[in-house]
Amino acid sequence: MENQLFQMKFTSKQLSRMQTKCEKQERDEKLKVKKAIEKGDAETARIYAQNAIRIKNNGNNYLRLASRLDAVASRVESAIKMKAVTKQMGGVVKGMDKVLASMDVNKISSVMDKFEASFDELDTRSQYIEGAMNSSTASTMPEDAVDKLLSQVSDEHGLQFKASAADASTTPVQMALPTAALEESQEDALEKRLQALRQ
Numbered sequence: 353m354e355n356q357l358f359q360m361k362f363t364s365k366q367l368s369r370m371q372t373k374c375e376k377q378e379r380d381e382k383l384k385v386k387k388a389i390e391k392g393d394a395e396t397a398r399i400y401a402q403n404a405i406r407i408k409n410n411g412n413n414y415l416r417l418a419s420r421l422d423a424v425a426s427r428v429e430s431a432i433k434m435k436a437v438t439k440q441m442g443g444v445v446k447g448m449d450k451v452l453a454s455m456d457v458n459k460i461s462s463v464m465d466k467f468e469a470s471f472d473e474l475d476t477r478s479q480y481i482e483g484a485m486n487s488s489t490a491s492t493m494p495e496d497a498v499d500k501l502l503s504q505v506s507d508e509h510g511l512q513f514k515a516s517a518a519d520a521s522t523t524p525v526q527m528a529l530p531t532a533a534l535e536e537s538q539e540d541a542l543e544k545r546l547q548a549l550r551q
């Protein structure tokens with residue numbers, strides 16, 4: 353079982369590397385889009401944009417699969433740990449038969465303490481594993497938390513984020529103009545109009 357766990361973790365890392373490579377390729381394609389637009393070649397720009405979207409989708413698929421593998425690896429790892437705890441409890445239970453037969457109060461108390469400690473450890477691990485499993489897969493993430501993070505990141509970088517998935521795949525992200533720059537551009541426009549009227 354440890355071998356399968358290793359293979360899952362290894363494959364997950366490979367998928368993460370592939371996703372990183374896709375991010376780089378996507379940036380390259382977007383740069384080609386920009387250059388094609390600057391040249392006024394709309395058809396080539398559209399082709400590069402389609403390439404960028406396809407590469408981004410591939411990268412997202414790699415990331416999604418890596419996340420699923422990590423979740424399964426986490427379950428396998430928890431199963432291995434649970435197996436070890438179960439063996440430990442089995443040892444305590446075997447010792448309990450002999451101690452109960454001896455009717456020695458101190459020994460019984462000592463074994464019961466060990467038994468309860470093993471149960472507490474098992475409960476703690478079970479709760480931890482359950483919590484980890486609930487948060488390990490991307491599909492169980494609350495949408496509002498994801499939206500909040502996307503909004504936070506876009507605000508930090510002065511970007512406007514389109515919430516709908518259809519818009520996200522086709523609409524370019526636009527830079528939001530800072531208010532000072534917006535006011536300055538409006539003043540410039542008014543000045544130009546005033547100069548035109550004076551002539």
